[in-house]
Amino acid sequence: MAARFLVHLLLLAAASAVAVTSAAASASLATNATAGPLAPAAPGGGDGNVTGFSFSRFVGANRGANVTVLGDASISQGALQITPDTINDAATFLTHKSGRVLYATPFKLWHREGRHGDEANATAGDGKRVASFSTVFSINIFRPNGTEPAEGFAFVIAPSADEPPTGSSGGYLGLTNAATDGNATNQIVAVELDTEKQPYDPDDNHVGLNVNSVVSVANASLKPLGIEISPAKPTNYTVWVDYDGGARRIAVYMAVAGKAKPGRAVLAAPLDLAATVAEWSYLGFSASTGSKYQLNCVLAWNMTLEKLPCDDGDGDARRRTVGLAVGVPVGVTVLAAAAVLAYVCVAKRRKAAHGGGDDSSAITGTMIRSLAGGPREFEYREIRKATNNFDEKMKLGQGGYGVVYRGVVVGDHTCPGGAGSAVEVAVKKFSRANTQGQNDFLAELSIINRLRHKHLVRLVGWSHDNGELLLVYEFMPNGSLDQHLFGPAPGRQLLGWELRYSIVKGVASALHYLHDEYDQRVVHRDLKASNILLDAAFGARLGDFGLARAIETDKTSYIEEAGGGVHGTVGYIAPECFHTEKATRESDVYAFGAVVLEVVCGRRPRCDVEGFHFLVDWVWRLHRDGRALEAVDARLEGAFDREQAERLILLGLACSHPTPGERPRTPAIQQVLLGSVPPPAVPPFKPSFVWPATDGGLDTVSSTAGTTASQVSLTSASTWSGNFMKGSLRHAFEQEVSDSLP
Incomplete structure (x- = not known):
């Protein structure tokens, strides 16, 4: 019984993604x-x-x-x-x-x-x-x-x-x-x-x-x-x-x-x-x-x-x-080690008694079912049938945490079409069916389970059988923003200005919800164009919460507790993250700024343009020279609102400020996008990034x-x-x- 209790403690810690504070004697981070x-x-x-x-x-x-x-x-x-x-x-x-x-x-x-x-x-x-x-x-x-x-x-x-x-x-x-x-x-x-x-x-x-x-x-x-x-x-x-x-x-x-x-x-x-x-x-x-x-x-x-x-x-x-x-405090380390040992003992006993079986699946399933308002549980065979046995032709994409497949499942009473309706879904199959994969799975599920916002991708359900970890999301028929900006499929038209502006507003609304409206502050940590999905009406839906973490409302940052490291994608990662290895609302805002400039310019944050290797540096130079509107995507052929374009460019630069405290918060971002306040003042020259960023920057x-x-x-x-x-x-x-x- 004690061993089983320790196992539950370990899994609960993974699901909650609670940041562990460093001991005073270990102030140096490596x-x-x-x-x-x-x-x-x-x-x-x-x-x-x-x-x-x-x-x-x-x-x-x-x-x-x-x-x-x-x-x-x-x-x-x-x-x-x-x-x-x-x-x-x-x-x-x-x-x-x-x-x-x-x-x-x-x-x-x-x-x-x-x-x-x-x-x-x-x-x-x-x-x-x-x-x-x-x-x-x-x-x-x-x-x-x-x-x-x-x-x-x-x-x-x-x-x-x-x-x-x-x-x-x-x-x-x-x-x-x-x-x-x-x-x-x-x-x-x-x-x-x-x-x-x-x-x-x-x-x-x-x-x-x-x-x-x-x-x-x-x-x-x-x-x-x-x-x-x-x-x-x-x-x-x-x-x-x-x-x-x-x-x-x-x-x-x-x-x-x-x-x-x-x-x-x-x-x-x-x-x-x-x-x-x-x-x-x-x-x-x-x-x-x-x-x-x-x-x-x-x-x-x-x-x-x-x-x-x-x-x-x-x-x-x-x-x-x-x-x-x-x-990592010694007490937490000892607890984790004891829990792992207990888990191994329990698993071996059950395997010996029952002739095999995946005990970890049973434990993880129990943890998920205990979540308040838990999502629908699918049987593995349902998902396998829905994706045609995970056929390569059904594959939508692949990332560091797994592969995503398209599928069709039978809906229940929570689906828009009601029970018995055919529902298109996107199935995320975790690639690491092991302890770390389970932790990733539980961490993602614990966060998105209770999130409710029109600009977030809705979780439909989950499955955890045969060692396979699966999350089922609503299907986004228009793919990702990244696909429309840089890899339009045959028959897809270039995103027009009105849609681009609407998408930016939708993402800002979702980010404001995560940072300030949800009962826990959530940092996404991987906000980028490929994680912004588009529904049938081209409404923005922020997805892929594989890196997201919840932080207490009285805290300012989340520190990775096991393994540490800088998480995210180059070009979207705030410069301070390379030094602090902390995820904050400010680092999310930095990534949002990269997305804003990406949408306006039709160029990736990491690109080569006129001698610059990052989009933000090129745009800042144009802003300095009074030529900011020259950054707007040339493929639009001038079909854009100049006032809105200038507003987005200034907002994108402000969010990309090298100093975290100088970046706007999401309430101010929304006001700028609504036109109720003027865009932030942006200096003509991009400030240098200085670290450590204590008082005075020293x-x-x-x-x-x-x-x-x-x-x-x-x-x-x-x-x-x-x-x-x-x-x-x-x-x-x-x-x-x-x-x-x-």
């Missing part, structure tokens, strides 16, 4: 975050996902959990101390030291396309596809008591999480030693910030690119830029490292913390990671001291990296990429020495979410980096 599809910039580019993590500070609990601390490194004072930070005798405790701190999980940095017989899609003649990435970190390299600085610090890519080599202190930066320096078997790449001049260095204050050796293949002095890596007065710096896997080039930017990312790289050079590093590599930092010393500290670190496909059968590799969710962090307090601001370009992508990076290199080359 997860492998899937951010959604990447748009390929070249043949073979972008397979659909990104991954990454973010630390706003570091605590002792990070050690062993999500960072590996090696050699003489440590974690203290909210920072990674890559070499010792101590007031003890310097000659004993500070000199001739080397350390490394690496993210605990390796990442796949290149992939041999030919393994799947797809050489044509390789990005280079070697048949290898290389991941693009963007990392930004805040550092403080401090020389206590005014001593001379030495030796240096580096961002490193390493093949293993091994200790620094013996003899890697001094000029070897914790990377190599006298015996191994220059060996191709090292498989190491590092971006060094060197503060000690060796015979092979330009000076004692430069940035260099190291490949298997501390002798840089490219370097640049920082003195002409007025940057001193280890100044007498403690100074925090922000360093950006962008790598373009398509072009196979690297660029390094550096600025005093709190300043925006410079437009020009301090160092840019070709770099082929596929020919240099291990396919699976670790990312982190390395540093050393010699007879002279300095304190090498990392205060914050953010990484976003293109996620490459795993090879078939590479189970170990897949397991290594499992995200680490930090900060986060205060104590310096290593403890004598000053500096502010760290990780800033991003307006197209942050695409800067690590191949297309955007390539454009950035062409427009910005070439000037830094000799």
